[in-house]
Amino acid sequence: xxxxxxxxxxxxxxxxxxxxxxxxxxxxxxxxxxxxxxxxxxxxxxxxxxxxxxxxxxxxxxxxxxxxxxxxxxxxxxxxxxxxxxxxxxxxxxxxxxxxxxxxxxxxxxx
Amino acid sequence: xxxxxxxxxxxxxxxxxxxxxxxxxxxxxxxxxxxxxxxxxxxxxxxxxxxxxxxxxxxxxxxxxxxxxxxxxxxxxxxxxxxxxxxxxxxxxxxxxxxxxxxxxxxxxxxxxxxxxxxxxxxxxxxxxxxxxxxxxxxxxxxxxxxxxxxxxxxxxxxxxxxxxxxxxxxxxxxxxxxxxxxxxxxxxxxxxxxxxxxxxxxxxxxxxxxxxxxxxxxxxxxxxxxxxxxxxxxxxxxxxxxxxxxxxxxxxxxxxxxxxxxxxxxxxxxxxxxxxxxxxxxxxxxxxxxxxxxxxxxxxxxxxxxxxxxxxxxxxxxxxxxxxx
Numbered sequence: 001x002x003x004x005x006x007x008x009x010x011x012x013x014x015x016x017x018x019x020x021x022x023x024x025x026x027x028x029x030x031x032x033x034x035x036x037x038x039x040x041x042x043x044x045x046x047x048x049x050x051x052x053x054x055x056x057x058x059x060x061x062x063x064x065x066x067x068x069x070x071x072x073x074x075x076x077x078x079x080x081x082x083x084x085x086x087x088x089x090x091x092x093x094x095x096x097x098x099x100x101x102x103x104x105x106x107x108x109x110x111x
Numbered sequence: 112x113x114x115x116x117x118x119x120x121x122x123x124x125x126x127x128x129x130x131x132x133x134x135x136x137x138x139x140x141x142x143x144x145x146x147x148x149x150x151x152x153x154x155x156x157x158x159x160x161x162x163x164x165x166x167x168x169x170x171x172x173x174x175x176x177x178x179x180x181x182x183x184x185x186x187x188x189x190x191x192x193x194x195x196x197x198x199x200x201x202x203x204x205x206x207x208x209x210x211x212x213x214x215x216x217x218x219x220x221x222x223x224x225x226x227x228x229x230x231x232x233x234x235x236x237x238x239x240x241x242x243x244x245x246x247x248x249x250x251x252x253x254x255x256x257x258x259x260x261x262x263x264x265x266x267x268x269x270x271x272x273x274x275x276x277x278x279x280x281x282x283x284x285x286x287x288x289x290x291x292x293x294x295x296x297x298x299x300x301x302x303x304x305x306x307x308x309x310x311x312x313x314x315x316x317x318x319x320x321x322x323x324x325x326x327x328x329x330x331x332x333x334x335x336x337x338x339x340x341x342x343x344x345x346x347x348x349x350x351x352x353x354x355x356x357x358x359x360x361x362x363x364x365x366x367x368x369x370x371x372x373x374x375x376x377x378x379x380x381x382x383x384x385x386x387x388x389x390x391x392x393x394x395x396x397x398x399x400x401x402x403x404x405x406x407x408x409x410x411x412x413x414x415x416x417x418x419x420x421x422x423x424x425x426x427x428x429x430x431x432x433x434x435x436x437x
Binding site (some may be wrong): 027028029032044045048049050051054068073075076 | 146150154156158164171
């Protein structure tokens with residue numbers, strides 16, 4: 001699977017995390033796996049966990065502890081109401097950005 | 112390297128170093144403890160050792176604080192923070208990377224891809240020829256051991272970052288690599304042509320940039336004109352055009368570091384030793400610097416960079432954590 005160059009994710013990581021957490025609450029490692037499975041990025045722990053802590057600090061995601069069958073308990077994050085609002089804003093921005101790039105790329109490819 | 116004193120249960124290992132560094136960076140003890148526990152927990156739930164997941168403790172501490180203090184505005188409008196540079200000589204891949212016209216016969220032998228005579232047979236095995244090899248290197252000042260038993264091999268076409276907390280001897284180690292400091296123990300083999308860029312100093316305040324090029328060029332057997340044009344060309348690659356009459360003492364700190372960098376590579380060394388050479392660089396120049404490092408690597412040079420920035424590690428092929436080794 002082709003994984004986009006890492007700098008591409010810069011700026012979109014929070015959006016991806018909020019979207020995934022809105023789909024269903026998850027913990028760090030699970031989120032990393034979902035990002036990789038989607039072909040978006042292999043996010044190193046040093047990038048992922050600070051972003052999660054930041055979302056928590058800003059009140060966009062809310063943690064809760066859950067035991068795991070194997071190994072130590074896990075910190076699951078769920079999107080808060082504020083997180084939901086931030087997600088909506090960022091999705092709108094993303095669509096605008098994506099459409100802009102698409103337009104440029106399509107125009108260039110048509111020549 | 113001496114951990115900051117802190118109350119409570121002293122922790123050893125990665126978590127302890129992480130917490131110490133957070134405290135050293137001015138975090139409240141309660142918050143430092145919280146973040147340490149949090150981070151330890153994150154490593155546990157990924158079933159990964161913290162240093163494998165996050166890298167060296169002191170670097171991750173800095174990184175985490177920076178990340179938490181940065182208001183994350185979605186950088187959608189600008190995924191590539193660097194503005195396109197204007198046209199200039201530094202856009203050009205540059206002939207000096209190969210045996211091009213700028214270098215000429217004076218520097219020919221420096222570009223010989225084979226192992227240098229000083230290293231003897233057997234060093235060429237592997238990806239690139241070995242340009243530097245430290246075995247069991249230690250440094251003591253009287254009774255104080257700065258570091259001990261450092262083994263480090265650096266090959267052509269590789270970038271190695273030396274990291275470690277303040278005071279763990281990174282600069283001393285680099286000076287040993289350069290042959291400027293004698294190790295207390297161990298052996299150092301290095302290729303013949305070495306470029307060394309100190310953290311500061313190394314330039315003469317009463318000389319202009321051009322005079323530096325001439326002087327350092329002369330030491331490397333470069334003719335006057337060639338030294339000058341090579342120096343100016345290399346300066347251009349760092350987006351710097353030296354003014355003809357400006358003395359080094361009137362250059363800004365960042366520009367003086369560019370001068371240092373140019374002097375370090377003026378004689379087209381096979382091995383470049385850089386001690387945080389971008390202090391005072393602005394963001395654009397910092398990226399130019401790393402582009403330059405990659406160009407050196409692609410041209411088959413061996414590069415060793417002393418750094419304390421976690422962001423730099425993504426540019427390195429190997430990371431040597433002196434703090435963990437000591």
